Amino acid sequence: MSILIGKETRVLCQGITGQAGEFHTRGCLEYGSQVVAGCTPGKGGQEVAGVPVFDTVCEAVEQTGVNATMIFVPAPFTADAILEAVDAEIPLIVAITEGVPVLDMVRVYEKVSGSDSVLIGPNCPGVITPEECKIGIMPGYIHRKGSVGVISRSGTLTYEAVWQLSNLGLGQSTCVGLGGDPIVGTSFVDLLRMFQQDDGTEAVLMMGEIGGTAEEEAAAVVAQEIDKPVAAFIAGRTAPPGKRMGHAGAIISGGKGAAEEKVAALEAAGIVVAESPADMGHAVQRAMGQA
């Protein structure tokens, strides 16, 4: 079992005719994902990597029955692409694109909230259910099928954690990159609840970072609703206030978002927090041992 995606997921790629879109469509196909349609306005009728391209998302849905989409369109057009996917009632929308204006996301968030679609991202590595389906840009081979759910705000740090887990023999049920922007479609809280419901998930590893209060909110939910073991790591303990650490969302501002507060909130909720990024895999082992 898994969350969000599995063997049966039928994937659309918006922006498939772009360099990144084509490259990662091939990568997902190689991993075994069913990428069955692409969409680029004005390029309908073409084929990319053997996948038919449509002008609109609606056509792609009608003709191929896609139920998930990954978005690679350039940042100025990403909000529009997400809204088109929401309009076409695609259940899962994964926006990989980095650099989407925050106020675009304010509008997108409102529309997604009022719909039945789930949005992951933007500015994220994507979602993977090992050995079944990969939607995104992560290297597939580092993953192993298993029962640890992984949630993270960053890309390569997630790969690092997954690598540690796989090397310890701990496979993953599903790994989700939330995205590094101030406003993203799905939070730790939403995914913790999904993993709690998922029979295939025995433990959860969450990787947060400085900025915002998403980790504190997650801690509150873990304390009240989650009875599976949870481990965590917070990146940016040494980051100075007022400086943006690469991710638009990773900034300590107005006295909020420092790592210490997050670690304290997580530990108070009974979460095993790894002090070192080298210790994320072991933290999951410790959390599972305690439970």
Next chain:
Amino acid sequence: MKIHEFQAKELLRSAGVAVLENQVCRSADEAAAAYDALGGEIAVVKAQIHAGGRGKGTLKENPEQHGVQLVRSRDEAAEVAERLLGNHLVTLQTGEAGQQVRQVLLEAGCAIARELYLGIVVDRAASSPVLMVSSAGGMEIEKVAAETPELIFREAFDRDAGLDAYQARKLAAALDLAPGSVRSAVAFMQRLCRLFVAEDCSLVEINPLVVTEKGDLVALDAKMSFDDNALFRHKEIQEFRDLDEEEPTEVRAGEAGLSFVKLDGNIGCLVNGAGLAMSTMDLIKLHGGEPANFLDVGGGANVEQVTEAFRIILSDTHVRAVLVNIFGGIMRCTTIASALLEAYESVGFDVPLVVRLEGTEVAEGRKILEESGVDIITANDLTDAAQKVVAAAG
């Protein structure tokens, strides 16, 4: 992106938000002429640098002189401008070196009845823009939020519809404004909220926002910053960028497509991915070292970027050792290893380099480094890398 107070006030004025008469001056003569042009008895000379805390800040060259000063004659205006221009203002936000004052703003005085605070940000938790006001004007809002949060009032507003009039009236009532000031307050707040959205701001702060003795609201100070990701649709805002106010290495890194933040330590870092880059800094600190920078080369770093990244890191004379931490995902470790070698050769290293590679084609990548004969210290995992680089930095 940040802009100067005088630029922010231009934007406010054109949006119909009340500001005082003012002129930007780049010499003492200009300041004297501006004093005459403003025509009042009192005026204020304000140093224009991006950092906050200018009123309390003092000149490095002359600790008696603050960054903001009231003047009562054209000669005094010229003298204060003369003292400020070209010298370095040190505030809580500038660091010890201070920031050079290249222009001052000469602004008309006004009769102040009350000082308030107003700020607009995008609230992440609410996923919406939010207008905040407080009766504790002129103070640091972080301090007010920590000590007397009951003095801060907030209204989230719709991105497209803007702040509704009733919301502005609610805030006016919370601030206990006199009935005669409410109309002015509603116009002020609504126009500012519209400007925030229209220009893709990430922050607008008016501190203090003053109520004049006549009962009107006026922006006495103005701080604005903009969403970098939205600058592509605001050519006129891009014109406001002042490279003199930015850390030169950060500007250079930005041009090379690298995300770089200068820090105070002596261990240079080159990492792919922001989360891993932050974690690498943390790891160095955990093992007793101090990172000299945050540097994310991104997902698809090429030889040119790695070379430029090394040059930027080594341009910091405090750097005693460099740690490269790459998790090759889509990017193969063999590609990175070759890029590292090429960059290493062309840059000319004079400090130890520790490399930790992991991920796609890692064995081949490590082999390339080992067989090159180049003096690189290789590390097997994160902890090993941190220990080796901290030891190498001494």
